[in-house]
Amino acid sequence: DGGITQSPKYLFRKEGQNVTLSCEQNLNHDAMYWYRQDPGQGLRLIYYSQIVNDFQKGDIAEGYSVSREKKESFPLTVTSAQKNPTAFYLCASSIAGQLNTEAFFGQGTRLTVV
């Protein structure tokens, strides 16, 4: 079955550590996205990529980094520079550049700083 997979589902991080969240899709989509979800805040865009080896900052990119070395994969690193990393992180993919196409979401990773 085609879909988008995020791992792990739950992640705990000590303060000062970097952690990497995995996102893989087998939908053959060019575009991939990372969102952060906080209670009462909706979804905020962290980074997006429309094509392999290229990515753009979203609204809240500070303290995060990404790579897009393969079409199927778009990992997100939460660095120690991110002041408040505890949140629910959602990865999505879609057909690039099309305005009427839906985005497909993974199940999310809940990151907690301990």
Added chain:
Amino acid sequence: GDSVTQMEGPVTLSEEAFLTINCTYTATGYPSLFWYVQYPGEGLQLLLKATKADDKGSNKGFEATYRKETTSFHLEKGSVQVSDSAVYFCALSDRNGGSQGNLIFGKGTKLSVKP
């Protein structure tokens, strides 16, 4: 820039009640509009969409009509069930420059349906 405003929650209804969740948008031109649903602990799923003015999206008893004159895309269901309890997000597709196709979301409305 483009934005989406949806009614604040939470919304609590009894089973079989009528549901309306208001959504209005601000955008340049004519974006595509979407409603997504998020069940507890999960990602978002597309519920319905409309791509041009006066289009009606529908799925699982939910409906929403793209109203250009009022820049609205209100979600309705005639008779809600306990299983409809979830968070509902209104969204539009961004037409700006290189980010075409990016979705801009409202803050979400939590719906709880009581038996």
